[in-house]
Amino acid sequence: IAGITQAPTSQILAAGRRMTLRCTQDMRHNAMYWYRQDLGLGLRLIHYSNTAGTTGKGEVPDGYSVSRANTDDFPLTLASAVPSQTSVYFCASSETGPTGELFFGEGSRLTVL
């Protein structure tokens, strides 16, 4: 069982470019999340989806958008990347809902120049 698969693993991007980070899960979890992790700040929630067809804003949603067309996929899009979006991005899922045990992907390291 793969769990959560994120792609790409790492990407360097010019400012102003559009970028989509992909996330796929094979556990049939209803809830999925996107976090960013910055040194000294822990994890911050960007967007979440409690079930297919619904999404919600987290703590730091500006500059990001998500979609949840089906249970398995939850892509994160940066419409016009800025250097402050340089970070490590983690996708996660949960079977029991927003505050149950989370299963994480291996992360996508994004550098915006």
Next chain:
Amino acid sequence: SQQGEEDPQALSIQEGENATMNCSYKTSINNLQWYRQNSGRGLVHLILIRSNEREKHSGRLRVTLDTSKKSSSLLITASRAADTASYFCATDPDSNYQLIWGAGTKLIIKP
């Protein structure tokens, strides 16, 4: 804003010793979770303790929760080199159904 704050920020001990990390939070919670993150990897769930529980064990891990002091501790007994990682606490505040994360404790186990 961060709900959980881990203490210490970094901890270096000899293999075989016990490691204790603490987490403090600000508001009432439904539960508190601990996660481990190896360098360059994703987070892995270790243990969840509910607000009506005071202590929980899982293998070499022991978690305590003191809701009156708004704090939790994670004890790793008989540490091993493979325990080298960052450890994060995450809380589920009553008024906010999203997890709130601390900045983590970086644990180094010296051989």
